[in-house]
Amino acid sequence: MVDTSSSSPRYHLATELVHIDSDAVKDNYNAASVPIYQTATFKTSNADGSGSEYDYSRSGNPTRTAVEVHLAKIMKAQRAFVVSTGMTALDVILRLVKHGQEIIAGDDLYGGTNRLLTYVSQYGGIKVHNVDTTSVDKVSARLDPVKTRLVLLESPTNPLIKIADIRAIVSRVHNTCPNALVVVDNTMMSPYLQNTLELGADIEYHSGTKYLAGHHDLMAGVIGCAAAAVAEQVYFVINASGSGLGPFDSWLLLRGVKTLGIRMEKQQSNAMLIAAFLEAQGFRVHYPGLKSSPQYELHRSMSSGPGAVLSFETGDVALSERVVESARLWGISVSFGCINSLISMPCKMSHASIPAEVRKQRHLPEDLIRLCVGIEHPDDLISDLASALTKAGVEVKAKD
Numbered sequence: 268m269v270d271t272s273s274s275s276p277r278y279h280l281a282t283e284l285v286h287i288d289s290d291a292v293k294d295n296y297n298a299a300s301v302p303i304y305q306t307a308t309f310k311t312s313n314a315d316g317s318g319s320e321y322d323y324s325r326s327g328n329p330t331r332t333a334v335e336v337h338l339a340k341i342m343k344a345q346r347a348f349v350v351s352t353g354m355t356a357l358d359v360i361l362r363l364v365k366h367g368q369e370i371i372a373g374d375d376l377y378g379g380t381n382r383l384l385t386y387v388s389q390y391g392g393i394k395v396h397n398v399d400t401t402s403v404d405k406v407s408a409r410l411d412p413v414k415t416r417l418v419l420l421e422s423p424t425n426p427l428i429k430i431a432d433i434r435a436i437v438s439r440v441h442n443t444c445p446n447a448l449v450v451v452d453n454t455m456m457s458p459y460l461q462n463t464l465e466l467g468a469d470i471e472y473h474s475g476t477k478y479l480a481g482h483h484d485l486m487a488g489v490i491g492c493a494a495a496a497v498a499e500q501v502y503f504v505i506n507a508s509g510s511g512l513g514p515f516d517s518w519l520l521l522r523g524v525k526t527l528g529i530r531m532e533k534q535q536s537n538a539m540l541i542a543a544f545l546e547a548q549g550f551r552v553h554y555p556g557l558k559s560s561p562q563y564e565l566h567r568s569m570s571s572g573p574g575a576v577l578s579f580e581t582g583d584v585a586l587s588e589r590v591v592e593s594a595r596l597w598g599i600s601v602s603f604g605c606i607n608s609l610i611s612m613p614c615k616m617s618h619a620s621i622p623a624e625v626r627k628q629r630h631l632p633e634d635l636i637r638l639c640v641g642i643e644h645p646d647d648l649i650s651d652l653a654s655a656l657t658k659a660g661v662e663v664k665a666k667d
C-alpha cells in the first residue's frame with residue numbers, strides 16, 4: 268500500500284516523474300534501472316506458501332509493483348494498478364457495476380469505450396445513459412440515488428475535445444448518490460496535465476498506450492483509486508481475471524513515464540502553434556488551448572494545459588479525405604500521445620465502431636480530422652499540413 272502522507276519533500280511533477288522510489292522494489296545490486304522480473308512464479312521455503320512477498324505474477328510481480336507505486340505517487344492515488352490495455356482498465360472498473368445498476372456516460376466518447384458500454388447494456392443488464400457531459404444539469408437529471416453506480420467522464424473528450432466540469436459533477440453525484448463512483452478517463456490529459464482524483468473523482472484511468480508509454484511500442488492501462496476500499500475491489504478483479512500487466516511491459520511503461528513531462532511540454536507547445544495555424548485558415552478548431560474555445564476558462568481551472576490532441580472540421584468529407592491522404596509527415600494512424608504526429612478521420616477509424624446513425628444523433632461530424640501532435644519541429648509540421656491543405660484544394664493564407 269502506498270503511503271501518500273509521506274513527509275518526503277514534494278518536487279515539481281516533472282522531477283517526480285523521473286525519480287523512482289528505490290524502496291518500492293528490493294534490489295540487492297543497486298541496479299539503476301528497475302529489473303525485469305520475467306518470472307511466472309516465486310519460490311518459498313514454507314509448506315503453507317507463506318514467507319515470500321510474491322507467489323505468482325498474476326497476483327503480483329516486483330516490476331509491476333515498481334510502476335504501480337510510481338504511478339500512485341504521480342496520480343496522488345491511494346493505490347494504482349497497471350493492466351494490459353486501456354480497455355482492460357475500463358473492463359475491470361465495469362465489474363464493479365452489478366445487474367440492475369446504471370451508468371451515466373458521455374455522448375462523445377472514444378469508440379472502443381462506447382462499444383464496451385453498449386455490450387454491457389445489451390448483455391449485462393446494466394442501463395447506460397449517454398448524455399452531454401458538458402452540462403452538469405444534464406448529468407444530474409439522470410442521477411438515481413439507488414441505481415446509479417458509475418458516472419463515466421472523458422474530459423477532454425475524444426475526439427470533439429469537449430470539457431466536463433469535473434468538480435461540479437463530482438459534488439452533484441456524491442450529494443445525490445451514496446453508492447455512485449465518479450470515474451474519469453484522463454487519457455487525453457495524462458497525469459502530467461490534470462489530476463482528476465484531486466478534483467474529487469473516485470477512480471481515474473488511462474490508456475497507458477498513449478502519453479504514459481509515449482512511443483507507440485506498448486499497450487497498457489492504468490487505474491488509480493482514491494479510496495482503499497475501492498482499490499481492494501479493483502485488485503480483486505485484476506487478480507481474479509488475470510488482467511495485470513506483464514513484467515516486460517511494466518518495465519517499458521515505467522521507462523516511458525520518466526520522460527512524460529518533457530514530451531508533453533513539447534507536444535503541447537507544438538499543438539498550440541498548429542491550432543492557431545488552423546484557426547487562422549478559418550477552420551472550426553476544437554482545442555481548449557484556444558482563447559476562442561467556449562470552455563477555455565473551465566479547462567484552465569482544472570488542468571495545467573490543453574494537451575496535444577485537437578480536431579477540426581473542413582465542412583466536406585471528401586476534402587478531409589484529400590487533406591489526410593496528402594499529408595506526408597503526419598502518419599495516417601489511430602492512437603495519440605506519442606512522439607510522432609498522426610492524422611486521422613475519427614468517423615472512419617477510431618470511432619468507426621459507433622454506428623453511423625448514432626454518430627449522427629450525437630453530432631459527431633463525419634468530416635472531422637483529428638491531429639495528434641508529436642515532438643517534431645513545429646515548422647515542419649505546419650509546412651506539411653499547409654502543403655496537404657494546398658494539394659487538397661484549400662487556399663492557404665500566408666502568416667501575417
Ligand SMILES: Cc1ncc(COP(=O)(O)O)c(C=O)c1O
Pocket residue numbers: 352353354355377379380421425452454455473474475476477486487488
Ligand atoms: C480516451 C481513450 N480511452 C481509452 C482507450 C483504450 O485504450 P487502449 O487502446 O490502450 O485499450 C483509448 C484508445 O484506444 C482512448 O482513446
Ligand SMILES: N[C@@H](CCSC[C@H](N)C(=O)O)C(=O)O
Pocket residue numbers: 377379425600601602603616617618620
Ligand atoms: N481498431 C481499433 C481502433 C483503435 S482507436 C485507438 C485510439 N483510442 C484512438 O482514439 O485513436 C478498435 O476498434 O478498437
